[in-house]
Amino acid sequence: MSKPLKQKRQNYVHISWQPDKNSKMPLYKQVVEYVSSKVSGGDWAVGSRLPAQREMAKAFGVNRSTIVSAMEELMSYGMIEAAYGGGTRIASNTWSLFLSSPPDWNKYISSGPFKANVPTIQVINKLEFDSKYIRLGTGEISPDLFPKTMMEDLMKVLPKRISSLNYLGPHGLPELQESLSKRLAAMGIEAKPSNILITSGSLQALQLISVCMLKPGATVFTEAPTYLKSLQVFQSAGMDLNGIPMDQSGLMYWKIEKVLQGSLLYTISTHHNPTGTIMPQGRRREIYDFCSANRLPILEDDAYGELWFDEKPPLPIKSMDKSGMILYTGTISKTLAPGLRIGWLVGPESVVDRLGDVKMQMDYGASSLSQWALTELLESGAYDDYLKTLRIKLKERRDLALDLLERYFADIAEWTAPKGGFYIWAHIKKSIPSDKLFHKALSKNILLNPGSIYDYKENRSIRLSYAYADKKDLETGLQVLSTIIKKYK
Template sequence: MTLGYPEPKGSFDLREMISIYLKAKGIIASPSSIMVVSGGIQALQFISLGLLQRGSAIFHEIPSYLQSLHVFQSAGMNLFGIRMDHDGIVTEGIGKLKRQHNGALLYTIPNFHNPTGILMKETRRKALLAACINERLPVIEDDVYGDLWFDEKPPAPLKAKDDQGLVLYIGSMSKTLGPGLRIGWIAGPEPVINRLADIKMQTDYGSSALSQYAAAECLSSGFYSQYIEDIRTALKNRRDFTIGLLNRYFKGIATWDTPAGGFYIWLKLKKTLSMQKLFKLALREKILLNPGNIYDRNGHSHLRLSYSYASFPQLEKGLARLADIIQCMD
């Protein structure tokens, strides 16, 4: 390992390890068609800077993580939401929407969606890819939660079925090994990756050489695979504990689905109330909420709950107090 400037696409050793890792998911991507980035958000920034024109139309699930990020808005893009159901993004109407707005690309989180926790079903993935191929609509597949399944592996990524070069696949270790590592990647057609690598070198001269070396060692040694198994077990226990708390404190005031992986539970309150008022009342009790209107301007009856970080006593204390606050509100 050297501490000079890395290659534009990132350390070859790391890209080689990522290529092997992706092959286990059904994705065939050579090291030359992979670029290392400093997390998933940077990947989106480079795509907006390097591949899109100002005013481009971006399609995304509604609710969506993009609504809270403002990456594309700050680059002058226009966002258009497509509704979801329990199987994932609804594909009917994508063609009409693309023609109406001259859509530039579609952004999706198929695995354990942020904020809803939805896992896109296999049939829906096939329908989505078919619709995008038919319309020649490029796709950003954000799979940063894909390794965090509990009982059963998710269906194969969209990229695994992509024989048209339409899908840009984003992965990251930020949600698994830890956000401080700042290592992610984009896999896609080599000419596109070359263009993004040029943008990256103009922006930050490459991701941390030390972080890339550590990530390559984690993948090549087998540590990452074992660590992920441990993380899945811990997260599943946290999910089960949180679902138990919801059954105890929220059964009469909200509904929810049990996620099959990831970090989030999408809570729907049964009564209409002011999210702004709820946010302020909760904050007084040192409870920081993620209200649904962060992810969907019409999401006034939802809260995104995360069971990934707080201790069990903190989760119980916070959710019990939050339930009391909601029940006392007019």
Template sequence: MFKSDWKPNKSSSVPLHKQITDYIKEKISNGEWTLGYKLPPQRTLAKVLEVNRSTVVTAYEELIAEGLIEGKSGSGTKVVNNTWNLLATTPPPDWNSYVSFGTHKPNLPTIHEINQAEFSPNIIRLGTGELSPHLIPSTSMKKVFHQLSNKEISYGYEEPKGLLPLREQIANYLKTIGIPASPSSILIVSGALQALQLISVGLLHRGSTVLTEKPSYLHSLNVFQSAGMHLVGIPLDKEGIQANLIQQYKKQQKAALLYTIPSFHNPTGTLMTLERRKQLLDICHQEQLPLIEDDVYRELWFDENPPKPIKAFDKHGLVLYLGSLSKSLSPGFRIGWIVGPEPVVEHLADIKMQTDYGSSSLSQWAAVEWLSSGLYYEHLHEVRQQLKTRRDFTLDTLNKYFSDIAVWEKPTGGFYIWLRLLPSLSMRRLFEMALTEGILLNPGNVYDNQADQYLRISYSFASLSNIENGLKRLSKIVKTIAK
């Protein structure tokens, strides 16, 4: 989705279409819109700039007449010239070709649209997987930073594995959930996503196959694919990933690694049972298949603690355990961790130093304060209660508006409800119609290309009034399409 900070001045004596042509010319002359850049469709630009479409049509026609842009049916309108520079110099490089052939793949188109639309004003975000601003403890955060201001802390780079006092605090926390880990086996990262990036480039070779749940959050990312990996999904049931299929899939796919979210799985909300966790670890040990346990939702349980992490039963160094404060405290904090064998952690720490020379020292010191003061555990108690209230409200709302058009399970923690629509309809059309109505969805097919009748509904972000308003209107859209 195209966005612009600029808007034409409607009180100016300069005609609106002339202001738009001047704006586009400036973008081209400054090198911001290079040769081959695809301009937004007329209707889109008109909506963003809050003018009539005819005004944009006139502006585009003038630019076409000047030879600066070219419109072709089916391929849109592109920049084809920047005359004032081309007359005097060698043509600039075709940056679009560089973008196309870069190693890291772009986001899936729908994910890109979601990322853009999330920042649109007044949008109702029914699928966003993060805490609402109202659930982020801003008062306590101010208190933490105030306390830091009175302490002697470092503001330079930290050692490769991260701030030692933070790793010590995380080691203490891990003991409470059954994981014995010394600070030397912990690496601080900028969230669990960076952990996956480090693993993809540091431990796997191009062409490797990664096994994961089907559906999986991994399918909404290109972090492994950009490193030349292949993702293969193993079906889920109510107890978690079907571990009895792992041997078959590993043999067929020559898999190098298995990735799982056992606690309040993204996107389905499934909680893997204790028996399934032990079975999964036993089979991975037999098959010598390393395991990534992504446990970022672990602390967001409602009525009872989830089973111990898979890592708690790992006596052979098979499991790389990922944790984070992004889901439980603040997404902008950017503090996560990897727990694993020391040689692996040291290797990943070396790669991280080559990448960013360490996570924010200020965020690391703040995390120490959160964990050592007890404030983090007080916050967890509060956020669990709030999320449970939100879950119950969302389930009641679904019962009110979706009981005849969808089915779902009741999650026992985390952020998500995996909603299966009963009418057969185009998910793309539903996504677009909802977006036009100011409702942003996370379609199931970004997590599994066969899950085209599913939606990931999140109760963690939108306000209760927006959840009800959004779901009520969404049910009407579904019924309109299904007619």
């Protein structure tokens, strides 16, 4: 993915309309009218690109000659022009100025500090909702695993608990904080309700930390590769991500050269995303000691900790923390339902208060319906019962994925069997640039999460997820993928 990462973001317009073949208006003229209306209505911003003629012909369901006529007319209006690097782009909407004058939204949408997602991630975010693709890398549980009965039972009792759905305070629903406090205690983490901030998924915790706690230019140390690299959250806030290599026990902290004041270390200590690594107890202790000695706060992301198969992983590093130097995040997005948008951050009150205050300014907090739902699931014990079943089913899926890999990938890739979480980190032996592989797979209706989106440099591994695709898709997808790889020259 090194290429798309560096490439400038390209805004291609989206065509979702076809001319009426029974109309008296010529087809090319209908296309002209359509493009004009999209541009004058501001839907297609000045500067955005039109697809290649062949693709447009396909999208509009017309001959290429029709497209040529339409483009000529639009060009004569000055509405489109030849684009740098080939193709055409929207040149101006002056044509529509006779009607009225839309602002130049393209100037607006390229303003502001927030970066656009990297192109591969934009493609993934979009195509995940197109059912024609087999999703081999998706980091969420399959709809097959969704506990419908539990949710139905929940909805029966939920109205009794909810007397209104008014604004909640800066920290979230007190009942949920209480429940989480107890749950965390069982994981060795001592956290009073006042140490817990409810967030809209743990992503929001990262977002809050990036805008309230880190100075632009601050260093954030992460594992390399890391989930964080696939997000823009810290980069948009001007942080400097610094990837530290991993061995089989996780982050090799001794490779951190210099710790400046204001830095942070981000780690996914259990069932690491994307590599699946579990950091053993010894390494946890060493990292804790190293960070204590260097006054380097830790942000421990424990999204996958509950998803173990045969034996419980070591307690979170946070459980060693006596001085409040670790911020810890948890979530139900991986275990139950990302759609509920509930996560939590654990930290000293001073930090929780500051983040809570800013959270009130950003979105007034997470859905209280979702918060009540989770509270009820935790208190009733339904969530824990569900987790037990989920672990068994996920393990079956892992076993299937490992069998399939043995069958189709034995010669062409290397991997380690994960002991929990969602992912198998498969290293492809052949030297195929990961963006090539991504697009080749895409052309066969397979959506991949290539290693490079998680790494600081080109990475020839792929993050395979056994959590999402159904069993048939998983087999088809892996089989087709192995053929692509084997054929590649």
